[in-house]
Amino acid sequence: MRRTAVLGSAGTLIAGTLIVGAMTAPSASADAQQNNGGNAEARGVRAAAARAAQQGIDWKDCPADWSLPKPIQCGYVSVPLDYAKPNGRTIRIAVDRIGNTGTAGERQGALIYNPGGPGGSGMRFPLRVTSKNPLWTKTSKAYDFVGFDPRGVGRSTPISCVDPQESVKAPKLDPVPDSEADKRVQRKLAKDYADGCKKRSRTMLPHMTTPNTARDMDVIRAALGEKKLNYLGVSYGTYLGGVYATLFPKHTRRMIVDSVVNPSREKIWYQANLDQDVAFEMRWDDWKAWVAKNDAAYHIGNTPQKVQKQWEKLRAAAKKNPIGGVVGPAELLGFFQSAPYYDSSWPEVAGVWSKYLAGDEKALVEAAGPDMSDTAGNISAENGNAVYTAVECADAKWPTSWKKWNRDNTRLHRDYPFLTWSNAWMNLPCATWGAPQRTPLNVGTGKGATKVLIVQSARDAATPYDGAVELHQRLKGSRLITERNAGSHGVTGLVNPCINERVDDYLLKGTLGRRDVTCDPHATPKPAEAKDAARTAAKAAADLPTVH
Template identity: 30%
Template sequence: MSKKLIVAVVVVWALVLAGGVGIGVVLLTRGDDDSGKPGADGSTPPSTKTQGPDGRTIEDFYQQKLSWSACGSNECTTLEVPIDYQKPGDGSIELALERTKATGTRIGSLVINPGGPGAPGTSTVRDAQYYFAPELMAAYDIVGFDPRGTGKSAPVDCLSDSALDAYIAADPDPDTPEEVKQAEENSADFWAGCKARSGTLGGHVSTVEAARDMDVLRAALGEDKLDYLGFSYGTRLGATYAELYPENTGRLVLDGAIDPSLSSRDGALSQAAGFETALRSYVQSCVDAGSCFLGDSVDAGLSTIKGLLDTIDKEPLTTKDPEGRKLTVGLAFYGLITPLYAKDNWSYLDDGLKAALDGDGSTLLTLADFYGSREGGRYTDNSLEAISVINCLDDPWSITPDEVPGQFSDFEKASPTFGKVFAWGLTACDGEPFTSTDEPDLKIDGSGAAPIVVLGTTRDPATPYKEAVAMAQQLESAVLVTREGDGHTAYNKGNSCIDDAVHAYLIEGTVPRDGLKC
């Protein structure tokens, strides 16, 4: 798989897992391990310091100094933050940091977040040259951090790798009583695993707490203001920071913005419609090119894809996977949506669908593995687990499985292809054992913050354009910049108008015109 696909997908991690897609899971338990060493299944227990009250205050964390050391061509260190900001003396965790130094005249540190929630920011910095233009890298130290509970920052843990394989392979639209019963059991096992493996930490990985961590990071970096570039879920994190610390908000750019006021249900409907739009755009492009292998119209092409998914649901496809795995309908779903994140990746979807229609699920399986950060038979991060824990802390609302059919009409109207999958996602937080204790009902308007640049793409599948419009309306100091086009997020996607606007603000402090269209 090429680096080109890595850029297009990883940096803009989808929210779709927040809906509980892949609800099926077979839990394989292991004993607690507080040693910090990898467990027998390759997972790493949270790295915490929880020896009890130590008398520290918030100010103690703010006064820490970072000690950077070489890691490859970059520099790495850790930042210590309290597990619970309401009780800062009750223990701490360490956040993994990585930075690439400015290549030109440095103006400061630019903190970044690639999305998720669950995607580690350090890996984005490791491949910074693919994500950020040379102008930005010349002006700033690009600083990435793995948000609490993710990557190497005290990662939450719910499942062994083999159980996670079963989780993501499960039917995201259980359509028989047996499948529904299994889904309920799997969901219960997932949350029981999270509670057993993550303990107290599982209740302290909310977006509000991650935003508080960013202010400690700002201070440790020696910056009076936080300059920040966030993608996808990273826009929610950035907007939350602006709400909590408006006086410390510097130049914020929020790309692929999320409407922070949406309920879980409305957010799922919005995203279902977004992926339907993206899929239709993909099929339309195939039809327009002539001799489309999917059919001679958009409706015909969509029918072909739905028929393929139905066939795989009945009988998973064989693959060339060295482990002998088959392409289940759950894996086919992830393989299908992954290339929709960027138009440049549509050729991968062509290859995957053509092969699957011929009975070979190998390419779609590779794409699904890419989505789940699975390489060499193991998962390289915990993003598939962290996303559910974080989202359910932020908004624990859910419905029970027997209420799902009542949602089908609205969701299939929003997305004839994916509607039922997203409707089932509304059960994601059913049985979630954690409760947020830090501003769980925070209302976001960013009053008092410096200008915030909100970027939206008109045919964005994961964060539909209307959500960027809504975020810009809700943030008092926001300006909206629009990219006309396909794919998720706008910056560094070959649109010079967008890039110029971002660079003018982050580097020179020039605020783009509100309503600018590129």
């Protein structure tokens, strides 16, 4: 997972809620209905899609520096920067694909993927086929796997907010303020970041919205020659999928959304990030309990309380004297937060920490320190953070009162200190954003829309469980698969036959089942030797969803 700061997208947690009862889907709002009808953006996307269908995609072998080997092919799709002006400036969206591995008779079309963010690249999706990932063997027989860089990301007219060389400098300020003076410094940094976005990416910012990315997906669909969209979205990709299904219900065929952002207008995006802080604390507690249970392997502490004290001790030491000169509290959090995100990271984080406590700080510096190679070209953490900020700031109207931010985050930090202030500073540029902020779309589908499959772990930290419940209510006829007593982010990428078989049945046969399903959790990670843990985690990270 690539990131330079804590990144947010979420919903509130309904503790212990596993079974969803009967639900009534709210109808799409007037603005969604208008976008489906005849307003300027709707006319614009129809015109752009018609052009794309005629032009198609000039598929070629991918450039060598894209690290996408044959038989994966790459190309571009042109879309309007502003769909209200479809004959105005265009931007290019990078796409890639690998054809279905089955026969022509088995093919069911293209499956388009978004890993999350906002700011994540989906271009690695075809590698699930070339790497022969067993979870996707059946699906790849029926579908071309298609990835893309959303607008502003990577090779799709990338945006920037700061010099990438500056973004990797470490150590950064401790996100937890000790005084009002510390808060003033952070507020200035946030304002400077917002100003930098406006200065470096001015023309793109007004158009960096989730509805526009959904419109881009419809143009990609047309360029692929597909009448309807098949889609897999994870994390933020679930919100993108919900917006697409709202705007283009008649263009949606099969859609899986995994680890769901709460689509409520009241949540997008300020409240969603506050809710996320609560869920992260819960999952942090889960990891501490696992570390304590495996104290014989890691020697960090044999109770969660002792593990927490060791964390506080490590944090204080790094604040006083940054480890290796570059790892302070902010960098520690950037590394340790992968444990609440993905339990596949549990052995790695514990192993690196264990080695540090045994006197070897090299592994911790390598894991948590700045990646100086992550500054070249368009694919960088700086670009990902810029897109994250631009989309969330543009999608919704954010509070501009510092008193509100200060009150809300001070209150939350008292009980949920792991993530709260870091998440606040990550999002604070939206309080002084220098581009239009819109009212979020009212996500929802009506009668006759495609029935969507929703997959969610009950203890997800990044996208808490009630987001799945909310989306289930809004997408008429959808089904919800809950993985109980589990909290990893990105459930469809995990080995759990109860989930994997239902995903295959839906994509291959359209089978949803007559009711929602609760599955037992996937296997809990086992302790690993520290020398093996980093290798295992690095291999797994190549296919993890991106969450901001």
